[in-house]
Amino acid sequence: MYDFAYHKPATVADAAKILAADGDAKALAGGQTLIPTLKQRLAKPSAVVDLSAIKDLAGISVAGGKVTIGAMTRHGDVAASADVKKALPALAALADGIGDPQVRNRGTIGGSIANNDPAADYPAACLALGATIKTNAREIAADAFFLGMFETALKPGELIVSVSFPIPEKAAYVKFGQPASRYALVGVMVAKTATGARVAVTGAASAVFRWSDAEAALSKSWNAASLDGVKVSPDGLNSDIHAAADYRAHLVGVMAKRAVATAG
Amino acid sequence: MAKISLTVNGKKVSAEIEGRTLLVQVLREKLGMTGTHVGCDTSQCGACVVHVDGKSVKSCTMLAAQADGTAVTTIEGLANGNELHPMQAAFKEHHGLQCGFCTPGMVMSAIELAKRNSNPSEHDVREWLEGNICRCTGYHNIVKAVQAGAQAMAAAK
Ligand SMILES: Cc1cc2nc3c(=O)[nH]c(=O)nc-3n(C[C@H](O)[C@H](O)[C@H](O)COP(=O)(O)OP(=O)(O)OC[C@H]3O[C@@H](n4cnc5c(N)ncnc54)[C@H](O)[C@@H]3O)c2cc1C
Numbered sequence: 102m103y104d105f106a107y108h109k110p111a112t113v114a115d116a117a118k119i120l121a122a123d124g125d126a127k128a129l130a131g132g133q134t135l136i137p138t139l140k141q142r143l144a145k146p147s148a149v150v151d152l153s154a155i156k157d158l159a160g161i162s163v164a165g166g167k168v169t170i171g172a173m174t175r176h177g178d179v180a181a182s183a184d185v186k187k188a189l190p191a192l193a194a195l196a197d198g199i200g201d202p203q204v205r206n207r208g209t210i211g212g213s214i215a216n217n218d219p220a221a222d223y224p225a226a227c228l229a230l231g232a233t234i235k236t237n238a239r240e241i242a243a244d245a246f247f248l249g250m251f252e253t254a255l256k257p258g259e260l261i262v263s264v265s266f267p268i269p270e271k272a273a274y275v276k277f278g279q280p281a282s283r284y285a286l287v288g289v290m291v292a293k294t295a296t297g298a299r300v301a302v303t304g305a306a307s308a309v310f311r312w313s314d315a316e317a318a319l320s321k322s323w324n325a326a327s328l329d330g331v332k333v334s335p336d337g338l339n340s341d342i343h344a345a346a347d348y349r350a351h352l353v354g355v356m357a358k359r360a361v362a363t364a365g
Numbered sequence: 366m367a368k369i370s371l372t373v374n375g376k377k378v379s380a381e382i383e384g385r386t387l388l389v390q391v392l393r394e395k396l397g398m399t400g401t402h403v404g405c406d407t408s409q410c411g412a413c414v415v416h417v418d419g420k421s422v423k424s425c426t427m428l429a430a431q432a433d434g435t436a437v438t439t440i441e442g443l444a445n446g447n448e449l450h451p452m453q454a455a456f457k458e459h460h461g462l463q464c465g466f467c468t469p470g471m472v473m474s475a476i477e478l479a480k481r482n483s484n485p486s487e488h489d490v491r492e493w494l495e496g497n498i499c500r501c502t503g504y505h506n507i508v509k510a511v512q513a514g515a516q517a518m519a520a521a522k
Pocket residue numbers: 127128129130131132133134135136152172173198199200201204207208209210211212213215216218220221222223255259260261262283284285408409
């Protein structure tokens with residue numbers, strides 16, 4: 102690892118100031134992606150800005166038909182939250198399925214979303230539930246946030262403050278884990294909302310995406326059987342040693358049906 | 366160089382660190398506590414698991430600076446003199462180890478499970494140990510040891 106300066110500001114404003122003054126500085130949340138990246142020398146920040154001392158960034162609230170989760174809230178705290186389990190059990194279950202207990206004890210929702218790994222779980226929840234991502238500068242709809250592989254709408258130095266999930270009528274997330282890493286080979290989140298069904302797919306392509314054909318079918322009739330014959334094209338899906346594109350396309354259909362059945 | 370102060374196994378310690386110094390480096394290299402192992406150094410194997418403020422974490426994936434002001438417990442902090450911690454005793458009793466390389470991390474991880482669930486099923490244990498890799502045992506006796514250790518911890522309360 103190359104060396105860097107370490108900062109631990111107490112407010113979002115101070116963190117933003119350090120990041121704005123130094124384009125090579127990087128925010129540090131749970132470190133479960135950033136520290137491995139630094140070890141491999143894939144990044145060489147001049148400074149690391151630890152967000153963990155900023156009190157307003159961690160916490161969960163349920164109000165006004167929304168579950169709002171602070172950027173620094175750990176996966177394990179979302180998984181264990183009685184409020185989340187009650188209001189949006191699919192999100193608690195998703196958080197409980199991320200990585201392993203030690204990753205969940207450190208990793209945060211803000212870090213996961215900012216990183217936008219093609220196989221990450223939280224982006225699927227953001228997209229399927231139509232979440233709003235609040236930063237220190239603005240609010241961004243999930244539909245406009247995840248731009249591509251490891252790419253988001255965040256500007257350099259912009260910080261995620263919280264993520265708000267509108268509570269759906271029903272939702273579920275089901276993933277088919279890659280057998281060794283358990284990262285989603287394919288993960289599908291489905292949600293039934295007052296304005297129709299939303300379906301988000303992670304792991305299958307270079308970034309999370311909405312599957313509009315499945316949304317149309319499920320909006321007509323919320324039932325796993327509605328997805329019979331609805332197929333996603335393998336064109337543009339990932340092909341690697343773990344799974345070929347046509348197999349991933351097949352898994353998208355299977356996971357979507359399982360998710361609808363799980364949601365009930 | 367900066368200075369951090371933390372509590373390790375109940376003792377106050379301090380260390381001079383760089384920004385990039387990892388918690389596991391402070392434990393092993395600065396404090397000479399080599400019970401915490403480094404297996405992969407890529408956040409996958411769990412040999413380096415310690416408790417930070419009561420929660421199990423991979424000490425190879427935490428900066429020493431992030432541990433400033435925390436209370437850390439390592440494998441060296443479990444036994445009471447010559448008397449093994451119930452989870453350590455269960456690993457010995459049930460042959461939950463062969464070479465022993467993964468064992469410190471297994472034990473530290475298992476203790477957090479036992480605190481959450483005093484009577485874990487085989488499935489609970491296997492799920493929980495997702496982040497702990499063992500190259501020797503095939504896990505069977507580790508699972509038995511963790512179940513017995515959790516029960517022994519509950520009984521000792
Ligand atoms: C062994 C292992 C298994 C894993 N398995 C899974 C899995 O199954 N599913 C899954 O989804 N993930 C998985 N992960 C990734 C894990 O969820 C990470 O915690 C997550 O991707 C990053 O979150 P973090 O808090 O650790 O962020 P960090 O590593 O600290 O930061 C990641 C990036 O986000 C930026 N960032 C962090 N916080 C903010 C913020 N508030 N605003 C703006 N930018 C910010 C950082 O600058 C950095 O670029 C796994 C990780 C490991 C090590």
